[in-house]
Amino acid sequence: MHARLSPAAPAARATTALLAAALLTGLGPGARAAHAQEGDGDLGQTVAPDEANATGEAVLDVGHVDIGPRFTDGEWHLHGRDDAQSPPVWRPLTDVVTRVVDAAVQQAPDDPDFAFLDAEPGSDLHVIPQTQAPEVIWLGWNTQDPEVRERVNRGVTLTMHGVEGPGHFAVFLQNGDLGAPDVLWDGDDPGPQELWVDLNTHTHANWVFTEPGVYVVDFEISADLITGERVSDRAPLRFAVGEETDAQEAFAAADPADEPPGERESAPPDANAADTASEGDGSVLPATLAVVGGVLLALLVAAAALTLRGRRARRLAEREDGAAS
Template sequence: MNNRTRARTFGSALAGAVLLAGVVLAPPAASAQDRVVLTKGHTDAVDVHYADGELSLKVHDDTVSPAVIRDPADVTFQVLPQAAIEVPADPRYSFLGAVGATVWVLPQTQDPDLLWPGWNTTTLNSGVFTGDKVKLSLVGVDGPGNVTLFGVNAFGDPLIRFRSDDGLPDAIDVPVHTHAHASWAFSAEGSYTLKFQADATLTNGTALTTGPVDYTFVVGELPATGPDVSLSISGMADEYQPGDTVTLNAVQSPQTELDHYHWFSRCQGADDFAVVPGEAGASYSFTATRELNACEYVAKLYDDDHNVVAASEPVSLWVAFPPDPVGPSQTITATIDESQGALVVSVNPDDRSVVLPPAQLSTGGDRWESNGELRPVTVTDTRAGQPGWSVSGQIPGDFTSSGGQSFSSSFLGWTPQVTSQGTGQGAVAGPPVAPYLVGTPGTGLATSNLLASAPNGAGRGTAQLSAGLALSLPTETAAGTYTATLTLTAI
């Protein structure tokens, strides 16, 4: 990539936003054992929260579905080797180092092959803090090189937010309801500790602070964290009778001195594995019941720092029906009204804003283009009759800006996705919808388009939906920040 192209990728000219309407629970908090390394996808690395009179910093992890809230101490942010670029021959970017020097950059606009961290105050309410803002500071950096966070304006000029090599702390004021991204630049490979802090003043004059909070970034390859060992599960029989004892054993290969395990299970209707409370040994015993039929089990091995060293492949439990009764017996018949139950489509009220990356000129220079991701949409069908369902989306109005400019929502298209679903639910993503282009078919999301569906005789359970978003605008579109509302309908 030449220097001129790299400088252009830092630029910005137009930003769009899509708001979704719906109600579900907020993302759950990850448990302390869920230490993770984030390498690709979107995350609000510095996520500001206020609850019970205290200000705190969390990590909103969107790299998993559904998203979870994590403690920064449980997260390592990896800047992959492919983030390396050369400093361009553009004096505006001299703060990155000498021309041609290598820096590792997580860009302001999303690259699907890299991590996309940002900061977020969308959980904070108006009227709570003086000036409806918090102060976000980078108060310290410990690592092998310099760290700079910067944005780029419509003219390609860098706007430095935080910079470690000219003295810290650096601070910016962040309004509530803000979700923002910048380029994160590191001058050398290795492990860094970035200390962020949030401060605010309540409207009654009370000063709040999180104090310095450590964030761990590793630039380049991760150091080895433990022995090279694999894990498998032995002891699972082909079939059990109700009441039989099931004993599963975690087997290391080769055997090590590590002896800290956790067991996880996932039964029908569940999307994710859940930890089995109290089971931290190499063996796990329980009683087989028909309710556990088709459940899956996984074992994980941990080192002394509670990092996952190895995880087994899932094994499945099969439990036979009880034998036919003999002697005096009774037959009990239960009837389920197939008309009962409900179909519900919802989105997380704290995760319903889609902020598209600043638009870039197309390769041909004739369009403004930006790509993003729809926030998770949850469909839950509890109807016994399983009549099937369909979920559609439409932006009935135009995108508008605070300055009164607008453009048609037909310029936004999507590629629907089913990111997870229950066993046998049968959900299928709808067809891609292209943004409107003069002279070509397609009306974008100005009309109702199918996001996903489940056929008659299926659909029961919970499915997670999403969509890749594609914005394509004429170059004469006025610069500004535009918003519109996507309406979801389930039938």
Template sequence: MSAMKKKIALLAASFTMAFAPLAAAQPADPALEQQVSADEEVSSEPAVISSGHVDMGPHRGEDGSLQLLLRDDSGTDPVWRTPDSVTFGVGEAAELVVPEDDAYDFLKADPGQTVWVVPQTEVADVPWLGWNTQSPTIDDIVGTGVELEILEHRGPGDHSLFIQAGGFSDPDVLWTGAKHDSIFVEPDTHTHANWVFTEPGPHEVTVRATIDAPDGNEYTSDARLQFAVGIDPATYTRPDDSMITEEESDYTWLIIGGVAALVAVVIVALIARATRRKDTAGGAK
């Protein structure tokens, strides 16, 4: 094996292991066993988070409205932060190389390509971003759980979110920038996953939380998560409309297939017409 191939193989192994959640060991992780209290501070002060533990989660304000906030306990005391006040710094420590494995085709990145990963398991000097439904402020409305839905990805390249249950299992794709799925999260739950970005630059991922309360009321709130990927967080500016990832759908592919079939029919008709003309011209001699 050449030195270059050996390097890529080692990096690929690191990539796969970085995506392993060690699910069986999670209950022993103090961060995943966290206790959330009702009196934790809510802040809109600007913050850059480049390492440490953060959870996205639904939280009710004093007026009873629902907010999708970021619970930051990377410091001494946990603080619920408004998402538009937070920029996640995703730097060199988050870089991994895509392995030669078809299971990662959904990333839309070539084998050997560098991507930036906010990982499922904590890594030094990289934000550790998950989500929780543990705020006591939602206890009386949460019912059976919370629906989280990705609405939009803005930024260069592509974005994906997935969970991997061990180093040798296939990834379980939750969202991609081009397929806006939703997941259902049970009450009092705390989860982490892999957030992958294929290109450096400013990225924004918009997420919606929806709760169907037992009394029949619906609560909903959106959050725009800001990621400075491979760039200085101080230079972050919101990606414009030209950087929105186009969503793929089955309907789109039906249209493409229909157009392709129509083109094929037209080509066949033209060939048949040309053949008839040729035969007619030959018979007239």
């Protein structure tokens, strides 16, 4: 048996049980796959071809929202489908802040399987649950837009490039009490994290924030069309976590994709620039320094990854020692 996240209030306990919403399968190196279970509770839905686009800032704190791809005037976009109103509307993610209210607070489980949360057992977490809770926004993703289903070949790739916020962020699936959490995106892991999503699927997962405040998640959705064309769109998913957090601060938060590449992700050294410098002054020193710099950068990235794994390993060992004593 595996632990679940524990709701803070008895009323939430009945509504935030972590039941199965999707099954994961492998899809080759570098990509994972998420598949919704057809007919699983409230996951069954139909997306109409004539659903409208909405504009203007919107703070979403209750009801059902899916992020997903849509063609607007022939252009591929990553939007949010808001069906808190009827009929549902699609909103640009830049117009949306997802508020995670304090009714979403649960306690971090005392279970080594949840070490990836970087949270002390019993500490408060804000959690958008995998199964719907009436007082908490229910956030998932779908690939059910009719034009998307008609034009895309097989499925899409949903990539998290990074996250900025005051605490740790993670998204995972859990198959009730019978399985360990399956981590889809982890804010501690460097580099792009890809998730393959089949066409005509609808999935919900657990979105976890260890501290209140503003979080901005840098998402990209890409696909191959049946014509052979490759399409992609990148947009920020903004959160105001905790009722004391100002939603306007979240709207004002910078889009990580707008940062200079050198600040967002480490870029490899420019070999052409090194060659040009070498030819200009007749010396191999600039090129040598560029190579050395690239090696040092690779070592730093590797060391950072090992440090993260080491921290988690130490936490697991400490918990096991504590249990043994």
